[in-house]
């Protein structure tokens with residue numbers, strides 16, 4: 053076992069690294085081909101696929117609220133990770149069957165599609181919050197190695213994030229829609245590998261500083277919570293609700309007249325169809341719980357206000373950033389010249405770029421913050437810089453497509469350069485924001501306020517889908533708040549304006565936020 057004074061990391065970090073790496077491989081590998089599968093195999097329109105992508109990724113960030121709660125009270129982290137992982141693997145295998153039946157039995161394959169996504173959503177809810185929580189628990193409180201442990205863990209995320217689109221793209225994104233199923237299968241196998249690593253090595257290596265295994269089932273958990281039948285039925289219900297929410301939100305429920313009518317209000321097809329209601333309700337509930345708490349001091353409340361404010365701004369970041377899995381993949385597929393002469397780069401490969409840049413650029417940013425020393429910008433200022441870099445990335449690609457006739461493909465350099473700038477933005481905003489939330493949250497509400505951060509991600513992903521549906525397609529102009537989109541240039545400029553404006557406002561607010569945080 054590694055001790056406090058020893059600068060080496062505990063072996064458990066390698067276990068968590070490998071578990072997370074294979075899970076992210078599964079998630080991002082599947083995501084890399086998701087919209088391509090929807091448009092080329094299921095023959096959904098780009099607009100519809102974009103909405104569905106937004107609904108799916110949004111729910112993926114919302115379910116950790118449930119998974120974290122159940123782990124804390126009933127299952128503990130390890131059980132939750134293993135169960136969540138198995139549920140996700142099952143989701144991938146269901147999608148494999150969906151990919152095998154879409155031509156012969158479209159109705160069955162649509163059913164399998166929503167079911168598979170429901171399993172992916174609910175499984176992730178148990179996996180993601182629990183694995184992230186374990187990393188810090190292996191060290192004594194305040195240990196100087198914790199930051200570097202999370203940096204190493206973030207590398208694990210991104211090694212998986214780079215491998216997934218690469219391997220799943222290679223086997224699934226071949227130009228023949230019948231091959232997409234292999235990507236789901238490859239993702240599912242990776243997920244099983246993650247579970248196996250966790251199952252074999254967790255108990256032995258993932259320990260707290262005094263040598264006790266972490267994340268075991270809480271002793272106070274009632275016996276019935278471990279009952280297999282109850283667990284399986286509970287998970288089936290959770291996956292069904294997730295799939296149902298996605299289905300209702302997609303609008304298909306309306307088309308198929310699904311739902312019921314209470315006193316003239318159509319439940320299921322209109323009132324609850326929009327996930328935005330669910331997301332808003334989550335945020336408002338959390339805000340009410342925290343701000344009405346009488347035990348919190350004025351200073352603690354003003355720190356919480358900072359958390360809510362920066363979470364609001366990150367919505368603008370991720371909703372533009374997460375175009376990667378939707379409109380930017382359509383752009384890679386249709387508008388980018390991917391022919392290298394000896395090899396045509398699959399469109400899905402471009403989703404690896406973000407992770408590749410994280411791994412290569414992160415050391416530079418770590419060095420930069422140290423180098424700046426006393427002149428190191430404040431956290432909100434760094435986040436404003438992150439938004440600015442994101443806007444710059446879109447400006448770069450907007451420049452690349454300006455005056456290009458529709459149908460003419462542009463060089464890959466535009467997407468590659470844009471992803472480099474987007475990733476630089478991510479490195480200024482994401483780890484900084486996360487540790488800011490950790491630092492500012494009163495202990496009593498630590499997990500709940502982490503949930504605000506996750507819910508901001510959920511909001512952002514939902515918005516990402518909605519914005520991706522504005523991707524110019526078929527020469528028809530699309531409008532948003534008086535802004536008309538006729539071509540790719542107009543589309544990319546929308547993100548320049550959105551992220552640029554958010555960057556400016558946050559930049560001007562940062563001094564005020566700093567004052568609110570002062571002890």
Ligand code: GLN
Pocket residue numbers: 076209213370482509
């Ligand atoms: N790429 C990181 C992950 O998958 C962070 C994504 C995010 O916070 N939106 O964990």
